[in-house]
Amino acid sequence: MKTNSRRDFIKLMGLGSLASVSPTLLNGATDKTPHIVVVGGGFSGITCAKYLKMWGGSSIKVTVIEPSKTYVSPILSNLVLNGQKSTTDLSFTYDKSSSKYELNMLYKQVSNIDKQNRTITLDDSQVINYDKLVLAAGIDFEQVNSYDYNKVPHAWQSGTQINILKQQIDSMKNGDTFVMSIPPVPYRCPPGPYERACVVADYLKNTKGYANCKVLVLDANAKIIVEENTFTAAFAKHGVEYRPNSSVTAVDDTTKSVTYSNGATEHILSATVLNIIPKQKAAPIVFNAGLTSANWAPVNPLSYESVLFDNIHIIGDSQGTSQPKAGHIGNSEAKVCADAILRKLNGIALYSAPKTNSACYSPTSKNEASWLSAVYKYDTNTQSMILAHKGSGVSTTKHYTDMFMWSGNLFADTFA
Amino acid sequence: MKNTTLLLGVSLLPFIIACSSGEDKGSKGSNNYNPNGATITLPSSYTPDTGQLLGAQCAQCHGTNGVSVNKWDSIVGEDNLHKEMFEYENTHIMTAQARGYTPEEINNIEIWVQTLSQ
Numbered sequence: 001m002k003t004n005s006r007r008d009f010i011k012l013m014g015l016g017s018l019a020s021v022s023p024t025l026l027n028g029a030t031d032k033t034p035h036i037v038v039v040g041g042g043f044s045g046i047t048c049a050k051y052l053k054m055w056g057g058s059s060i061k062v063t064v065i066e067p068s069k070t071y072v073s074p075i076l077s078n079l080v081l082n083g084q085k086s087t088t089d090l091s092f093t094y095d096k097s098s099s100k101y102e103l104n105m106l107y108k109q110v111s112n113i114d115k116q117n118r119t120i121t122l123d124d125s126q127v128i129n130y131d132k133l134v135l136a137a138g139i140d141f142e143q144v145n146s147y148d149y150n151k152v153p154h155a156w157q158s159g160t161q162i163n164i165l166k167q168q169i170d171s172m173k174n175g176d177t178f179v180m181s182i183p184p185v186p187y188r189c190p191p192g193p194y195e196r197a198c199v200v201a202d203y204l205k206n207t208k209g210y211a212n213c214k215v216l217v218l219d220a221n222a223k224i225i226v227e228e229n230t231f232t233a234a235f236a237k238h239g240v241e242y243r244p245n246s247s248v249t250a251v252d253d254t255t256k257s258v259t260y261s262n263g264a265t266e267h268i269l270s271a272t273v274l275n276i277i278p279k280q281k282a283a284p285i286v287f288n289a290g291l292t293s294a295n296w297a298p299v300n301p302l303s304y305e306s307v308l309f310d311n312i313h314i315i316g317d318s319q320g321t322s323q324p325k326a327g328h329i330g331n332s333e334a335k336v337c338a339d340a341i342l343r344k345l346n347g348i349a350l351y352s353a354p355k356t357n358s359a360c361y362s363p364t365s366k367n368e369a370s371w372l373s374a375v376y377k378y379d380t381n382t383q384s385m386i387l388a389h390k391g392s393g394v395s396t397t398k399h400y401t402d403m404f405m406w407s408g409n410l411f412a413d414t415f416a
Numbered sequence: 417m418k419n420t421t422l423l424l425g426v427s428l429l430p431f432i433i434a435c436s437s438g439e440d441k442g443s444k445g446s447n448n449y450n451p452n453g454a455t456i457t458l459p460s461s462y463t464p465d466t467g468q469l470l471g472a473q474c475a476q477c478h479g480t481n482g483v484s485v486n487k488w489d490s491i492v493g494e495d496n497l498h499k500e501m502f503e504y505e506n507t508h509i510m511t512a513q514a515r516g517y518t519p520e521e522i523n524n525i526e527i528w529v530q531t532l533s534q
Contacts, residue, residue, distance in 0.1 A: 051472065054480075057458035100456055328476050335472040342462040351466065355521065357473055357513060373509050375516020391512025402509075405488040406477055412485040413475040 034060050034345050037130040041066030044316030044330030045136030047414050051338040053101040063104040072159035075327050078196045080162050082203035092415040113289045115309050132311055132341050137283035139188050139317045151253040152274045168273045174210040176272035181218040181248045183279040188317050188325045194231040195362035201238035202365035218246040218260050227392045234364040251276050282318035296320030301385045302350045303340030313337050323385050329358040331414050361403035369400040467528025470521050482529050497526035
């Protein structure tokens, strides 16, 4: 019997040169260029992706997984409440920057992360391989009891939520009550709730002309946690009633009432508009991946790599350093992270003294704003980011104008 | 790196490499890294640069690669950055930020912003 060699057999089958090629090559996937996947297209995620490509160029491939084609900025969103901005004004898409920086955009949800095999499964069952993974998925909320966010909006993620709250505020009449609650620290955007109370109070009194509306703040914290003097003065100016040490224990979305305790006593308040800003924690994807400790993801501040698992970095609101949670500093962390990933891929030691910064202008009325600033440095003793210097500025009309210069460059640096 | 699936091969469609036109479109800086144009030249490899990393922290307020999109200063080509950063009054936000950086860090950033105008 004639013995056929494998080669003869292949020729016989007419498979030709294809048969000498491995299945991997047939799939067009032998590219050894490191692949970095970024989950989340907000201030930290898209900045990280952009800077990875700006600095790493064609030496890496970057994919961004973001469910929504439009990002609505929470920064400046309190100006939607007083009618000075719309969510359209604060909307950003990814077409131009993804083209310019060669970002592969996947408008999908992640359904699973396999850390061992370094794969991500999407909600359409696509499987994506990564060499490095960056999770930049923002925050999640803890409700004290189940209630409907459409009725009692948090408006602490922008877009639909902020428009719901705006509609509710615009339906208020003279004599109505706006009650807002602030969760215990840490929460996204430290000055945000205080600025919201001021902007709403000013709007009701001075734009709507309602002399008898009540704006009341229940703060779970013991005092105003940032710009204390500025916001104390602004609360006095705009007639905002402030109750510290007030922790929300129950919310009723039918009666628009909130139960809160301050120490031993419980109180119930009714409101026309109830804006409960819930206690916050890392995004579900970070919990599901087993990367949290308590409510946040512990990371190395030199790289934002998880201390619980290699090759996964967590930036922005979800990460658990003591840095504040906000878009500006998320953008800042993203750059440290991008540089660290590129160093690791190239066998270079991490930069040992990274700096991050936070800066934020807060509107306190339709024509005034305050600001805060902080720079953070790495402390080798505690292996954490600590304050290098901070400052703040009182409410003025000049700062209101400056606010749009700051946000304009921040938006462009992030989304353009 | 593990073998990729067919789907991955499809999803990683090659992009056309963007070529810089070299045009500034009205903003300072003549290098290939002007981010406010429609295109930008990307490098072919990564080079660590302390000034670039630290200077990237200025972009939140002064624009990517030091090119501002509004009337706040661009910092491209600044040749006395320390003086510039401290030229405002004590109560100014720039002063508050500047005080967070060491003279050595500011020197490194200055070296980098100088390269942006070359």
